[in-house]
Amino acid sequence: MEQQAIQSIVNEVVSRLKGISVKTLSIPMAVSARHCHLSKSDLEALFGEGYELTKKADLSQPGQFAANETITIAGPRGSLEKVRILGPARNMTQVEVSQTDSVKLGLKPPLRESGDIKGSAPITLVGPKGSLYKKEGLIIAQAHIHMTPEDADHFTVENGEYVKVEVDGERPIILGKVLIRVSPRYKLEMHVDTDEANAGFITGKTIGRLIKYEEASL
Structure with missing residues (x-):
């Protein structure tokens, strides 16, 4: 594929990502x-x-x-x-x-x-x-996100995939290698342990933002 065509695809992807609101990428978090x-x-x-x-x-x-x-x-x-x-x-x-x-x-x-x-x-x-x-x-x-198949379609992720989750707040952090777990029995929620929660001042009211690894590299 020619370099110009590749750059065109990259530009289109970046434009689409910029058009996605933070709300659509939001993940409710819970401390386990x-x-x-x-x-x-x-x-x-x-x-x-x-x-x-x-x-x-x-x-x-x-x-x-x-x-x-x-x-x-x-x-x-x-x-x-x-x-x-x-x-x-x-x-x-x-x-x-x-x-x-x-x-x-x-x-x-x-x-x-x-x-x-x-x-x-x-x-x-x-x-x-x-x-x-x-x-x-x-x-x-392992830090993980429970989600339904419909949630997985929304976030364009698959069961077993790893993503990053960005947490804003008083002590902003990015949690890497967060496992996606998909089942119709689940409800959308990310689980972290107490060490991870303490590192980012995460509580049961904290909202994270899902970042796919390929998006982070653009």
């Missing part, structure tokens, strides 16, 4: 504190046979809730108490912490997408009726 998801068998091991989680509050993602129940998680260096359980019960147990939390625990959890726990860090779980040592299951969750 340390928490755990338990399998049914592990829930019963920690709370007793036949135990069912009780709802404290609904979460933004449909069908998900914060339970009244909490556990203690422990590592070789220390422990963290009152770690909230999120429901409903899943087919596997996963504990999500921040990098700061991992230092206190004395463990080195990998940065992973939720659900990818193979080869992750071990963790001890302590409940009112028992304790468990899990050989894997402790992760630092």
Whole structure:
């Protein structure tokens, strides 16, 4: 393709991007504190046979809730108490912490997408009726954006794609390698952990702006 034609295409793309309002690129954000998801068998091991989680509050993602129940998680260096359980019960147990939390625990959890726990860090779980040592299951969750297929079409992104998110405010930052997760079950929202939130003064009222990697290079 001739250089003139390439430049014409680039100019057209830039013009279109400039014509997109910030509002159309806006992503509501939420701060995800340390928490755990338990399998049914592990829930019963920690709370007793036949135990069912009780709802404290609904979460933004449909069908998900914060339970009244909490556990203690422990590592070789220390422990963290009152770690909230999120429901409903899943087919596997996963504990999500921040990098700061991992230092206190004395463990080195990998940065992973939720659900990818193979080869992750071990963790001890302590409940009112028992304790468990899990050989894997402790992760630092990859910053991600939940969206519906319609949202993905709007933002012209695909499931599994990585984007950047710009956050304005008192301490402006750009978060890179933010994972796109698409499902008709989701509601549009970006999740960051407490370390990321503290770095950018991010709260539950913060709005980010999605930037595709190819757009950033124009």
